Amino acid sequence: MSLRRQPSEERLLAYAAGTLSVPESVVVATHLALRPQTRAWTDLGEAIGGAILEEAEPIALDGQALDATLALLDAPASSGEPAVPKGADASLPAPLRHFPLGPWRWLGPGVHVRDVLGPRDGDCRVILLRIAPGQCAPRHTHGGVELTCVINGAYATEDGVFSPGDFEEADPSVTHQPRVVSAEPCLCVAALDGQIRLPGKLGRLLAPFVRL
Numbered sequence: 001m002s003l004r005r006q007p008s009e010e011r012l013l014a015y016a017a018g019t020l021s022v023p024e025s026v027v028v029a030t031h032l033a034l035r036p037q038t039r040a041w042t043d044l045g046e047a048i049g050g051a052i053l054e055e056a057e058p059i060a061l062d063g064q065a066l067d068a069t070l071a072l073l074d075a076p077a078s079s080g081e082p083a084v085p086k087g088a089d090a091s092l093p094a095p096l097r098h099f100p101l102g103p104w105r106w107l108g109p110g111v112h113v114r115d116v117l118g119p120r121d122g123d124c125r126v127i128l129l130r131i132a133p134g135q136c137a138p139r140h141t142h143g144g145v146e147l148t149c150v151i152n153g154a155y156a157t158e159d160g161v162f163s164p165g166d167f168e169e170a171d172p173s174v175t176h177q178p179r180v181v182s183a184e185p186c187l188c189v190a191a192l193d194g195q196i197r198l199p200g201k202l203g204r205l206l207a208p209f210v211r212l
């Protein structure tokens, strides 16, 4: 059973290097906003990643370097927050406050989805998914990579429970049906590359609702 609840090292390094797609970066940034302890490693990657790539020699990450990075994270922000644009939601984690949101759309019993407008890369886009307590997302697999970060509430899959800040990576090899296990609705942000694939006739009926 995988207990990973944060992005892979490859994805964190790509984020730090600025080579991750914008939609995937938005979801990784949301995770980092909710889980600063992961951000420490991303910041280290930004600081030394170039050296690692150029030298191709292992560099030990000692405790002092990590402590120094954590201290930087505790420093106040150097500039004020940008204004929240019209149609955005100021209650969301900071990386999501800068984007207008589409209307909530019904996806199934207790399941609603809305588009995060702006971050897009080809077929990859960002959505917010809100699922009521005790309800499930449609059972599905993926046409491409799906990155999910929990904002509020919690859901469970065969891999266990995902709580606020937890990050899940899925791809065409994964079929799952997240089920909300929290007393409050579960709100997630997800970057979807390609189409969600829903098996069966119900899936064909629902598929248009997860398209942008």
Ligand code: ZN
Pocket (backbone or CB within 6 Å): 140, 141, 142, 146, 170, 176
């Ligand atoms: Zn999925």
